[in-house]
Amino acid sequence: MGNQKVNNIKLGAFVLSGLVLMIFAFFIIGRNNNIFGNDFKLKVRFSNLNGLTKGNNVLFSGLQAGTVKEIELINDSTIEVTMQINSKVKSFINKNAVAAVGTEGLMGNKVVNISPVKGMSQKVAEGDLLQAKNMANMDEIIEKLAQTNNNVASISEVLKGTVLRIDSSAILKLINDESIGISLKSSLENIYKMTSNANKMTIGLNHLVNDIKKGKGTAGLLLTDTLVAGTLKDAVVQIRAASVNANSMTLQLNKMVKDLSHDLSNGKGPINTLLKDSLMAKNISFTMENLQKGTDGFNQNMEALKHNFLFRGYFRKLERQKKEQQAELLKATQQR
Amino acid sequence: MSLVIRFKNFLDETGNIARFTGRFFSVGIKPRYEHKEFFNQCYIIGYRSLPLVGLTAFIMGLVLTMQLRPSLVDYGVESQLPVMVGLAIVREIGPVITALIFAGKIGSSIGAELGSMKVTEQIDAMTVSGIKPFKYLVATRVLATTLMLPLLTILGDAISLFGAYLGVNIRSVTSFDLFFLQVFKSLDFSDVLPAITKTLFFGFAVGIVGCYKGFNSTKGTQGVGISANSAVVLSSVLIFIIDLLAVQITELLGLN
Amino acid sequence: METATKEQVIVIKDLVKAFGDKKILDGFNLTVEKGSNVVILGKSGSGKSVLIKCIIGLLQSDSGSIHVFKENISQMTEDELDQARSKIGFLFQSNALYDSMTIRENLEFPLIRHWVDISKEEVERLVNEALENVDLLHTLDMMPSELSGGMLKRVALARTMILRPEVILYDEPTTGLDPVTSREIENLILKLQKKNHTSSIIISHDMNCVKNTADLVVLLLEGKCYIKGTYEELKQSTDENIKQFFE
Numbered sequence: 001m002g003n004q005k006v007n008n009i010k011l012g013a014f015v016l017s018g019l020v021l022m023i024f025a026f027f028i029i030g031r032n033n034n035i036f037g038n039d040f041k042l043k044v045r046f047s048n049l050n051g052l053t054k055g056n057n058v059l060f061s062g063l064q065a066g067t068v069k070e071i072e073l074i075n076d077s078t079i080e081v082t083m084q085i086n087s088k089v090k091s092f093i094n095k096n097a098v099a100a101v102g103t104e105g106l107m108g109n110k111v112v113n114i115s116p117v118k119g120m121s122q123k124v125a126e127g128d129l130l131q132a133k134n135m136a137n138m139d140e141i142i143e144k145l146a147q148t149n150n151n152v153a154s155i156s157e158v159l160k161g162t163v164l165r166i167d168s169s170a171i172l173k174l175i176n177d178e179s180i181g182i183s184l185k186s187s188l189e190n191i192y193k194m195t196s197n198a199n200k201m202t203i204g205l206n207h208l209v210n211d212i213k214k215g216k217g218t219a220g221l222l223l224t225d226t227l228v229a230g231t232l233k234d235a236v237v238q239i240r241a242a243s244v245n246a247n248s249m250t251l252q253l254n255k256m257v258k259d260l261s262h263d264l265s266n267g268k269g270p271i272n273t274l275l276k277d278s279l280m281a282k283n284i285s286f287t288m289e290n291l292q293k294g295t296d297g298f299n300q301n302m303e304a305l306k307h308n309f310l311f312r313g314y315f316r317k318l319e320r321q322k323k324e325q326q327a328e329l330l331k332a333t334q335q336r
Numbered sequence: 337m338s339l340v341i342r343f344k345n346f347l348d349e350t351g352n353i354a355r356f357t358g359r360f361f362s363v364g365i366k367p368r369y370e371h372k373e374f375f376n377q378c379y380i381i382g383y384r385s386l387p388l389v390g391l392t393a394f395i396m397g398l399v400l401t402m403q404l405r406p407s408l409v410d411y412g413v414e415s416q417l418p419v420m421v422g423l424a425i426v427r428e429i430g431p432v433i434t435a436l437i438f439a440g441k442i443g444s445s446i447g448a449e450l451g452s453m454k455v456t457e458q459i460d461a462m463t464v465s466g467i468k469p470f471k472y473l474v475a476t477r478v479l480a481t482t483l484m485l486p487l488l489t490i491l492g493d494a495i496s497l498f499g500a501y502l503g504v505n506i507r508s509v510t511s512f513d514l515f516f517l518q519v520f521k522s523l524d525f526s527d528v529l530p531a532i533t534k535t536l537f538f539g540f541a542v543g544i545v546g547c548y549k550g551f552n553s554t555k556g557t558q559g560v561g562i563s564a565n566s567a568v569v570l571s572s573v574l575i576f577i578i579d580l581l582a583v584q585i586t587e588l589l590g591l592n
Numbered sequence: 593m594e595t596a597t598k599e600q601v602i603v604i605k606d607l608v609k610a611f612g613d614k615k616i617l618d619g620f621n622l623t624v625e626k627g628s629n630v631v632i633l634g635k636s637g638s639g640k641s642v643l644i645k646c647i648i649g650l651l652q653s654d655s656g657s658i659h660v661f662k663e664n665i666s667q668m669t670e671d672e673l674d675q676a677r678s679k680i681g682f683l684f685q686s687n688a689l690y691d692s693m694t695i696r697e698n699l700e701f702p703l704i705r706h707w708v709d710i711s712k713e714e715v716e717r718l719v720n721e722a723l724e725n726v727d728l729l730h731t732l733d734m735m736p737s738e739l740s741g742g743m744l745k746r747v748a749l750a751r752t753m754i755l756r757p758e759v760i761l762y763d764e765p766t767t768g769l770d771p772v773t774s775r776e777i778e779n780l781i782l783k784l785q786k787k788n789h790t791s792s793i794i795i796s797h798d799m800n801c802v803k804n805t806a807d808l809v810v811l812l813l814e815g816k817c818y819i820k821g822t823y824e825e826l827k828q829s830t831d832e833n834i835k836q837f838f839e
Contacts, residue, residue: 004376011379014386018487021494025528028520055524452691460650461688465702466674 040090041069042083044099044112044130049079052101052110058083059102060114065089068112083112094121100133356548363468364475374476381442381477382484389492392437396429397421397496401503414508421500422519423527430493431531432579435538438485439571443546446477447567450550451560459551474551478543485539486532526591534582538575545571598625601759601791602647607656608815609642616642618815619656624759624791631794631802633837634812640795641685643812644761647793648682649673660759678706681757681790685764687748689736696732699723699751706755722750725787726780742773746780753784760785762794766801778804799837811837 046052049071058066066089070082085093094116102113114130124130401421408414450473453459462469501515549567553559602624609617616639624630634640645651647658649665658665660676668676689698699719703710723729726746731739739747745765752760765781766774778801785792796802802809802823809826811818813833819826826834 007379007383008375010383011375014383014491015378015487018490022487022490022532025490025520025523026525029523029525029528032521032523449692456686456691457684457688458690460645461682461684461690463650464648464677464680464682466677466705467701468670 040085040087040126042085042093042114042124042128042130043080044083044132045074045078045080046101046132047077047079048101049081050101050103050110052081052112056110056112057104058085058112058114060085060089060093060097061116062113063089065093065114081112091123092116093124095124095128096121097124097130098133099130352552353544353548356551357544359470360475360478360544363470364478368471370472370476373472374479377476377480378484381480382487385438385441385484385488386491388441389434389437389488390495392433393430393492393496394499396433397425397499397501398503400424400429401500402506405503405507417504418500418510418515418518419522421503422497423522425496425500426493426523427527427531428579430496431489431535431538432575434489434492435485435535435542435575436572438481438488438539439542439575440568442481443542443567443571444564446481446543446546447549447553448560448564450474450547451553451563452557454551454553455555455557455560469551474547477547478540481539481543481546482536483539485542486535489532489535526586530582530586530591534578537578537582541574541578542571545574598627600624601626601661602793603657603659604643604647605657605659607643607646607658608654609639609646609651610654615815617646617653620812620815621817622810624793626791627789628807629785629792629794629805630808630810631796631806632810632812633797633802634795635797638812639815640812641763644682644763644793644795647761648677648680674706678755679758681752681755681760683748683752683760683762683765685767687736687744689744689748689751691736694733694735695723695728695739695747698736698747699754702751702755718754722754723747725753725784726750742769742776745769745773745777749777749780749784753788756788758790760790760792762792762796764795764797766796766798771800774798774801775804781805797837 052068052071054068054071056068057064058068064086066083066085068081069084072080072082074080081099083099093114096117096119097114098117099112099114102111103109104111401417404420404424405414405417408417408420450459453473459469459473462472497519501510501512504510504515546567549563549570553563600623602622604620604622607617607620608615620639620643622630632640632643642651646653647660647665649668653666656666661679663672663676665673665676689695690701693701696719699722700715703715703718719732720729723732726749728743728746728750731743731747736744736747749765762781765777769777781792781794782805784790794801794805806823808820809823810820811826811834819829819831819834821829827838829835
C-alpha cells in the first residue's frame with residue numbers, strides 16, 4: 001500500500017505540473033491579449049487601415065500598450081478602430097496624441113502607433129477619439145523611392161555632361177602641372193642624350209678622318225675619290241653645327257625650367273604659374289616641338305651615316321668591342 | 337469477391353468499434369466509478385509515459401529548429417526562428433508526435449494487457465467476481481488516456497520548446513527571456529486551445545481502440561500480439577484522421 | 593438413488609446455445625442436488641465449458657432455462673446476476689489470477705466487491721484463512737508470475753472458495769498438471785467440499801479425477817446429455833461412445 005501512495009504522489013506531481021504549465025501559458029497569452037486586467041478603450045478613425053486587423057498590437061511611443069479590439073466601417077472613407085489600452089500606459093497618453101497605422105519591421109504585422117505631441121493637454125479618458133495621422137504605407141514609400149531614383153538619374157545625367165565639358169576645356173589640362181613637369185624633364189633628358197651622342201659621333205668621325213688621311217684601313221684605298229671626302233667633310237661640319245645648336249637650346253630650356261620651378265617653389269601655385277600666361281604654355285609647346293624636330297633630323301643624319309657602307313665596318317667594330325666589354329663584365333660578375 | 341468480403345469485414349469492424357464506443361458512453365459513464373483503478377491507470381498511462389514523451393519532444397524541438405534554420409536564413413528572417421518553431425510545435429508537431437508516441441506505447445500495452453486478460457479468462461473471472469470488466473478495465477483506461485494525453489502534450493510542448501531554445505543557441509545566441517517572449521508573442525488562444533482540444537480526442541481514440549482490440553482478442557498468444565499491433569496501427573491512423581478533421585473544424589469555426 | 597429427495601441446487605432444462613450456425617448445446621438437461629459432485633465428461637469442443645459459462649451467466653443461452661437456487665439465471669438483470677454469482681464459485685481452467693496484482697490482492701478483490709461493507713480486519717482474516725486452507729500462506733505478497741502451476745491452481749481454488757459459494761463450477765481443474773499435483777488438487781477439492789458442504793460441477797476428461805471425485809458422471813455428446821450414472825456404471829458400459837473415455 002505504501003507503493004500505492006508513492007505512485008499517487010508521482011501522479012499528483014505529474015498532473016499538477018501539466019495543469020500549472022497550461023494555466024501559466026494561458027495566463028501569458030491572455031496577458032498578451034489583454035484579456036485580464038482592467039483595460040480601457042480608445043478610438044481612432046482612419047481613412048485607410050493598410051491591412052490592420054483585430055488583435056494587432058498598439059504601441060505608445062514604441063512601447064507595447066494594447067491591442068486592436070474592434071474595427072468598424074463607418075462610411076466609405078472612415079474606419080473606426082477601437083483599441084484596448086493597458087491601464088498602466090493610460091495615464092501617459094494625452095488627448096492630443098496622434099495615432100497612425102504602421103508596420104512592425106519591414107514586412108511584419110501592422111500596428112497602431114500612438115505618439116505624443118508636444119504641448120500641454122489633458123489626459124485621455126475612456127472612449128476618447130484620438131487624432132489620426134495617415135501614414136504612408138510601404139507601397140507609397142516604394143513609389144516615392146522610385147521617383148527619387150528617377151530624379152537622381154536625371155541629375156546625374158546633367159552632372160555628367162557638365163563634367164565632360166569641364167574635362168574637355170584647356171584650362172583643366174594646364175591645371176595639371178605635374179604632367180607638364182614630367183614631359184619637360186623627359187624632353188631635357190632627350191636633349192642631353194642627343195648632345196652626348198653627337199659629341200661621341202664627332203670624336204669618332206675625327207678619328208676616322210685622321211685614319212683615312214693616314215691611308216690606314218680598307219676604306220683608305222677608296223678615299224682617293226675627292227667627292228667622297230668632300231661629302232664627309234660637309235657631314236662633319238653639319239654635325240658640329242647641330243650639336244652647337246642643341247647645346248644652346250638646352251641652355252634655354254634649362255633656364256625656362258628653372259624659372260618654372262622657381263615660381264612653383266615660391267608658393268605661387270601651379271595654376272598661378274600656368275595661368276600667368278597661356279601664351280607661355282604655347283611657347284613651351286612650340287619649343288618642344290621644334291626640339292623634337294631638330295633631334296629627329298639629327299638622328300636621321302646619324303642613321304644615314306650608319307647605313308653608309310663605308311662606315312659599316314667601323315660601327316661593327318664598335319659594337320663588337322661593346323659586346324666583348326659586356327661579356328667580360330658578365331664574366332667578372334659571375335666569377336665574383 | 338475477396339475485396340467485397342474485405343470491405344464488409346471493414347464495415348463490420350467499424351460498426352463494432354462504434355458500438356464499443358457507444359457502450360463506453362452508456363455503461364462507462366454511469367456509477368459505480370472505479371476510482372482506484374482510474375488513478376492507477378492515470379499513473380501508468382500518464383506518469384510512466386513522460387520520460388519517453390519528453391525525450392522525443394526534446395529531440396523533435398531541437399531537430400525542427402536546426403532543420404528550419406537554413407531556409408529562414410535564406411529569406412533573411414533568422415530572427416523569426418523561435419516564432420516559427422513555437423507555432424509549429426504548439427499547433428501541430430507537439431500534439432501529433434506526442435499522440436503517436438502515446439499510441440505506440442499505451443495503445444499497444446492496453447491492447448496486449450486486455451488481450452492477455454481476455455485469453456487467460458481474467459476478464460471472465462472479473463465478471464464472476466462481481467466486477468464489470470467494461471467499467472473496471474475499459475472505462476478507466478479510456479478516461480485515463482483521454483485526460484492524460486493533453487497533459488503529456490502540454491509537458492511535451494514545454495520540453496520541445498526548451499529543445500528548440502537549445503537548437504537556436506547552437507548556431508546563434510538568444511537569451512531565454514527573448515526566446516520565451518518571441519514564442520509567446522506569436523501564440524494565441526486560437527493556437528493553443530484547438531491543439532489541446534484535439535489531443536483529448538487523440539487520447540480517447542487511443543484508449544478506445546486499444547481496449548476494443550484487447551477486449552476482442554482471439555484465443556492464443558498470437559491473438560494477443562495481433563491485438564497489440566492492430567491497436568497501434570489503427571489508433572495511429574485515427575490520430576491523423578482526427579487531426580484532419582480538427583483542422584477543418586477550426587477552419588470552419590474561424591479559429592485559425 | 594438415495595440422494596433423490598435432496599434439494600435441487602441447479603436445474604437445467606432444454607438448454608440451447610449456438611455460435612453462428614453451429615449448435616453447441618442442443619436441448620441439454622441436468623439436475624444437480626445439494627452436496628453432490630457432478631462430473632461432465634466430453635471431448636474437446638463438445639460444449640462443456642460453454643455449459644458452465646452459461647450457468648454462471650458469462651454466456652447467454654439461446655433458449656431453455658437454468659435455475660440456480662430456484663432463480664432463473666437466463667432472465668436476470670446484471671445486478672441480480674451479480675447477486676446470484678456470489679453464491680457460485682468458478683475455477684477457471686487457466687486459473688485467471690490477475691497478473692498485475694499480488695496474491696493477497698487477488699484474494700481480496702472478490703471479497704471487497706461482493707461484500708461491500710466488509711471490514712478490513714475481516715478481509716485480512718478471510719484471506720489468511722483461505723490461503724491456509726491450501727497451505728500457501730507464505731505466498732501472500734508474491735505475484736502470480738512467481739508461483740508454479742500447481743500453486744497457482746491452489747491459489748485459484750482459494751480465491752474461488754473465499755466467498756463461501758454453495759455451488760462451485762470447476763473447469764478442468766487438473767488439466768496441465770502432473771499426476772501428483774492433480775491428486776493434491778483433487779483431494780483439496782474433496783476436503784473443502786466436505787468442510788463447506790458445497791455442490792459442484794466438474795468438467796474433466798482426466799479419468800483419475802473423475803474416479804476420485806464424481807458422485808455422478810454425465811457424458812456430454814452432440815449437445816445433449818448422452819448418459820448419466822456413477823463412475824462404476826459407466827465403466828461397465830459397452831457403448832462405444834462411453835468406452836473410448838475409459839481406455
